[in-house]
Amino acid sequence: MAATKKKSSVKKKNTSKSRRPAPKAAAKKVVPKRPAKKASANGIVVRKAVAPSLPRSDRSELSTRRLKPAGVAARTDNSYVPQALEPRWQARWDKDKLYRAVIDARRPKHYALTMLPYTSGDLHFGHWYPMGPSDARARFKRMNGYNVLFPIGFDAFGLPAENAAIKRGIHPKKWTYKNIENMRRQLKSMGTMFDWDREAISADPAYYKWTQWFFIQLFKHGLAYRKMSAVDWCPRDNTTLAREQVVGENRVCERCGTPVIKKDLEQWFFKSTDYADQLLDFDGLDWSQRVKTLQTNWIGRSEGASVIFKTEAGDDIEVFTTRPDTLWGATFMVFAPEHPLVDRVTTSDHRLAVDEYRRQAARQSDIEREAADKEKTGVFTGGFAINPVNQERIPIWIADYVLMSYGTGAIMAVPAHDARDFAFARKYGLKIVPVIQPDGAELNGETLEAAHEHAGLIINSGPFNGTPATDDKGMQNPAVKAVTEWLESRGIGKRAVNYRYRDWLISRQRYWGAPIPMVYCQKHGWNPVPDDQLPVLLPEDVAWKPTGESPLKLHPTWKDAICPVGGEPAVRETDTMDTFMCSSWYHLRYLSPQYDRGPFDPAEYNYWMPVDTYTGGIEHATMHLLYTRFFHKAMRDAGIVKGNEPMLQMRNQGIILGEDGEKMSKSRGNVVPPDELVGRYGADALRSYLMFAYRWQEGGPWNSTGIEGVVRWLRRVWALFTTDPASLSQILGSSGRGGSPSRRSNLPSGSSADAAVLKALRRKVHQTLQNINRDFEAFEFNTIISSLMELLNDMYKARDAGALGTAEWHEACEVYLKMLAPVCPHIAEELWTVHMKRPYSVHQQSWPVLDAAAAREDMVEIPVQVNGKLRDRVTVSAEASEDEIKSAALASETIRKYLEGKEPKKVIVAQKRLVNVVV
């Protein structure tokens, strides 16, 4: 995925909080939280030693009352040292190919996909944050019996790599592949279950061969075309950009923030607009409303009518309007300055002014021209048009608020009911005729102060007077519908739909990308390179610094080719493809990265596709996520893939900000380097902290003290499972299967726990399991960790109450480590395999089965309210009837006191969970 670097300001949380009195807020910003501690250059607190602090946790354990006599003084070598055990397990899993995913028709498949990283050099929190939890969830699915494919690869082509390479004077290829090596190591250090045998790199010839092949398929199906047009050009990166890569009010380059300019160029486009309506259909997609809305707005569909006006000379002027019901109020027309009919309608006495205005408009940048608050300007052409509904002769103006790029470049202006037209009419003294009368008002064009853009009854409109018009645009508006049908019956207009969406511009005048596999000859025009000549290799001996010309064009021989049709000398296309083309199909390459008879092995496709869950950033909503949907639909129509959508379920994580609440960036010095944190706390701690500290969809600022919480938790986990040799032997002793939970282990236990303690322990275990099952499915990772913390706290209490050595204790330990395994794969493996001596690997165990009956409470504490206010609680059996609960509540002395002898008006027993007494 191409890295998106948006300049937009970063989200600030807690609005209500930021409204607090200024001094406090200011103080909060300035005063460091931990004044006494030394901070390193990157803002991370430096402890005395980078290595884990020594066997402290153990010692603390020893100091607890119960364990003191246990005679474990020699245990100091047994502390939790993630730095030692994590790499050991990673190597073992790797060696054993533990996470290799192969087709297995007997098991249900689960394709878990996380957005592939861009090869920018270092893994940062932008990668950890989505990948850690995605990995945990993939592991959860795997333990639940799914055959899980969780692949990874690298988005390796593109501008950022090329720019970085230029800056350093290294060849982009060298730079990129060096980064990949480093990133691979970092991804492994996270303890992820990626199937490395399926790794795919978009800059490998074996990969881009098929990217090129897909281009040719699009071309063959009429979906790739070349067109001369005014395209967005980044003057700094020296390349064209897709509409989607131009962002913000100031229309800047999405990567470098430079304002883009327009340039007339002949470029390759994909006809993505053919799929506009299908892309608006999210049926069957479990995606967030946010992404669906972003895509819907981006496509910008509007329904209305196209209406044919005539010039006095008889030329047709087609306009698009969402409000054909206001046609009778169209008192002038406005053309975009570039409109082809401008020359023909302009009269000689207005030519000078018109030409001058057009020159000015052409000189202005898009930014100036599109500024919404700019006062509208325009000039009269001297020409007139005939309104087809009432034969009125109306003046034609040109103005730069009408865009050639939307609709037809000409509009009918209805000043009485459109704010822009109104402003224009008032400024230039044009006629204003109201055609929609709001309830109880009498609009007058002379005195109207603002356009009336709301509902009312149609007036001044011949056959439609009296028709009610609503606020709705499109055919939901009865007036629009009626007028459109009338226009159609008379042949002067028809129903029409317009989109904001543009075709996808994919040509790039840069070096580091997949060459566009097309050849041009004078006789046969543009033709695709034959399949047996793919890939069109990207040459390495090229001066790849951007000059504005495609670097490949400057190569002495590369562009020389033979026309595949007639064999004449021909020229290769020297532009490369937008990297978003590479990332539109990477999920398919993962299926069979070595396959060379097609982009993917059909057998793999049939088993694994579609993607079941997709995770990644929302910043790609109108880019990658829209492109890949378009790509899939186009390839479906070409018969290459199946189904309507490539990714069924998607969840988007938020962003981790720097500790100062600002977006992490090197220049701000607030970047938190994951490698350093792994070195200090271990991957398990980092994984679980990132899950615990935020609502995953929200993200938030990094907090270097907050991580201490999960570090403590993991030390306590370690301590519980390792400090007491008695518990260890008993766990081993009862580890044979078939031990019914209620049966005591027959090993010497010294257990003093009573049945209630054990029952409560088992209840808590299964309640936790129930919650964790639910939370994994719902991507609610923070409560998974807090549930595990809660259970651990209860296990400590149960241990202190003498639960050690019982079957319930054994079950709790086993279930605990299985639930911990997806979240903290290393510590769970170590405790499971080494300390509990259970069969390697914990990651190949099946998920614990929920005992719903055990999770149920048998005595419940029921809050009793009087008039909705909590006054007392009564404890009743979970089986108690509503009547029994009611009498128990009314028997309470506290409640009787509140009743003051009166009879309650009403007593509500809510789902056996609460009693409310109404007096």
Place this chain on the structure above:
RNA sequence: GCGCUGGUGCUGGAAUUGGCAGACAGGCAUGGUUGAGGGCCAUGUGCCGCAAGGCGUGAGGGUUCAAGUCCCUCCCAGCGCACCA
């Protein structure tokens, strides 16, 4: 302007379908353990109040026995789109 999110203690955040607001952590405070420091353990910690008690999920209203949750109006913040006819 339009659209989508969201607003809960000092902080991050919990709260299945409307049913005990503040789980779990961080921070802070007090005590214990320790040669010291760190670590660990225990207890406390929404706000007001001496207390009884009252108040409390952005603001105001409504529905309901009961509202963080549903409805209406508004405010604030983030993000997206934006002269789109």
